[in-house]
Amino acid sequence: MKTRLFVPLLLAGVLSTTTAAEFPQSFNVELQPLKAQVRRVVEAMNYLGFPLSDAEQRELEAAMSEEHQPTAREGIQRVLDRHALYGVHINPEMRVKVSAGPAKAVLHEQGWVQFLVKVHNESGTTAELMAVSPNGQSLFKGGWYRGPSDPPVGDRPRNQPRPAPVAELPNEDRWLDVQMFNNQPLNRTLSGLELEYRIIQLFSRDAGKREAKMAFNVGQGTQDIGYRNEVDLLFDCQPARPITFRVKDENGKPTTASFE
Template identity: 30%
Template sequence: MTDLATRMIATLGQLGPAAAVALLALAAPLGVAQAREPEGVRAPALPIIVARQAKPARERLDANVAEVLKTLEQAGVDVPAADREALAATKDMPDGLALGETQKVLDRYALALVDINDEAWFSITSATSDPADRPIERLKWRTFLVKVNNNARATSPFEVRSLQAVGGVGDGVVSAEPGRGACEDAAHGWAQWFRLRMVGEPLMPARLSGKEVEYFVVQMCSLEAGDRAAEFTFYLGGGQVSQGHYGAIGLLFRPTTGPVAGR
């Protein structure tokens, strides 16, 4: 059995069901020893959310864009001029069209879509099936967006945790400012391999607005290199709904020890 296979099998025992299924699915096409998808396989783009109340959804998303861009700037993320221009071009569009065009741009930075149905039950969709589309570098902060389709019109805190994150299951995950550049290494157990944070006030609220479409900023910093799996759990906090209104997704990452090409 290869070293990679041994690590993956050991990892499966520490993951929840969603992460284990994702890791096995990624390994299956070429065997556990290779643990990657066939070349050319890419997940479809995230769906464009059509708001039932376009005007208030558009007003919130416009404000959300400003929050996201400011946060990405402070995180040191270079948003291409073409993306900024595409977002600015939505200013004079009708509400429905502006909502769709804005999502097309922001979805390029998304890690996942969190769908919250009318009864506040969650379903999570990965933005891509290819780990190469979510590159991270060891000891460097990597910034992603999380897209939310809030059919429940919930207004409670929106939270994320991961058993594979150092300190990612308790308080302190929400940060007032984004990480930028290098992150500090730390002693950690073999099952924990990254730092996790969600950016909140004052840059942007870490709670749902009650509007249908919005984005949140989450960051990761890998403490290890090589294939790593993680299960992320998104849920409503603040006691607004009963326990059980949450969703989890397992994702595979390939942290590198040097700069990611094109990043």
């Protein structure tokens, strides 16, 4: 019995170490611009309704106040990595590869959920980071181009870039909606800093277990070869809760109402 119990525990330790090692870490980023970018990300997280916990906020502030720069870098990444669903690495040749992050892949039926994307930008590019998923294709067709995950239809306008070709999926697999949050207080494009965090927003049409493929790029032709620019994750989509409103007027009789 002892042998049977020991082996799975040992394997679990190896798998955990391997997964952590594959997630991108940055050790040489300048601390002052990193702290400025992190403050904007935290502000955006608060605005979108997924703030850090009080304990995490204190831990982050302690890391950002640390005078020893390597310790500060490690502490900042340790806090924010917990909320990162994806890690993106852009090499000096601007080839993009992606890995799964430590955050739990949990979504909510008919609701948006936000996650962080950790970007290790060795190229220093200031292009826009795009997230593309075949599971995020539109359910309807209209116009030449509908979204980053949709295959182009017809002739594109001259001022619009051609997206990477994406094979169309059956409707049952188009359960996801994907968008990057690029509004204030964040910039639309990458800053060029070696390390920064971005926010991805995911919407689930369904409840239950659903798998989705996600790829990232900073422009056509920047995807890494060998399928390294995409990752498949199994999501646990929590079912929505039905809510019943019983509206009555001043006489206690059923009536109609508008809620905002």
